Amino acid sequence: MWKFTLRRILIMIPQIILLSILIFILAKMMPGDALTGMIDPNVSPERLEELREKLGWNDPWHIQYADWVGGLVQGDFGxxxxxxxxxxxxxxxxxxxxxxxxVATLIFTYLIAIPLGILSGRYNDSLLDQTITGYTYLGFATPLFIFALVMLWVFGFMLGWFPTSGSVSPGSEPGTFAYVMSKINHLILPAIAMALIATVNTVQYLRSEIIDTKQKDFILTARAKGASESRVYNRHILRNSLLPIAAFFGYEITFLIGGTIFVETIYNYPGMGLLFFESITLRDYSVVTAVVLLFGVAAILGALLSDIILSLVDPRIRIK
Structure with missing residues (x-):
């Protein structure tokens, strides 16, 4: 197990290095820079060029990359x-x-997906199963940003149940109970919007696992020995079907990375996704490269976490 984990970590290191190079090069290939389109008419083009030269933006890309990485090692993103x-x-x-x-999105995702997946798999081909499967098909076909807009319009503007922007009510004093409740109230709607779309993969996978497990020999043997149906499901089917779901926990991080960009922008929620969108529109490439690098590292760590969990669930996949 430790050999497998160490090997996966060693593979992850060149992935992060390659990712940083690609991010830096793509950022440099984007048109303009942070000084492009400055509103102040008193700043002449010659002065802007002097600032670019002073900041080192005219240096060869590999020199700029080395300076950037040197700052990253010291915790300085620019x-x-x-x-x-x-x-x-x-x-x-x-x-x-x-x-x-x-965190809220993951909690809502599993609170919704696991019960639906269990019901759909246990009562497959029933009306209940067809209803749940129809929901998952609708979730697959619905873009997240469209669904988030509909949720915002219905529950934010029409019904007024949740705030429509921000992460806390203005004037709330940090550390108070009212402040904490306001933070929770502001994140419920965007978290549910992401969770309802994120559940569809887990529901379908859990349904397939339960249906497949029901047909295996050890389940047929347990029933032949007279085990009750509830015992068969709780002690055998669910236990073997839920374990692989844990392996997908890391891959949920990848969905969250993409989802937060859309959801935080739509709900004007001040997080990393909204910061990424604002930085691109403002050509603040020092922020863009830092955010994208953190997103990429989070995705790589999520894949590593999934591989480790999957190796614990099924030792056969470990690299010998």
């Missing part, structure tokens, strides 16, 4: 020219909101 603050501090302010939004 300076945000649009937000007028260090990128590290800016990300520190936003990443907390995205973390709690992701």
């Amino acid at each position: 300076q945000s020219f649009r937000f007028k603050m260090p990128v590290t501090e800016l990300i520190g302010e936003r990443i907390v909101n995205s973390f709690w939004l992701s």
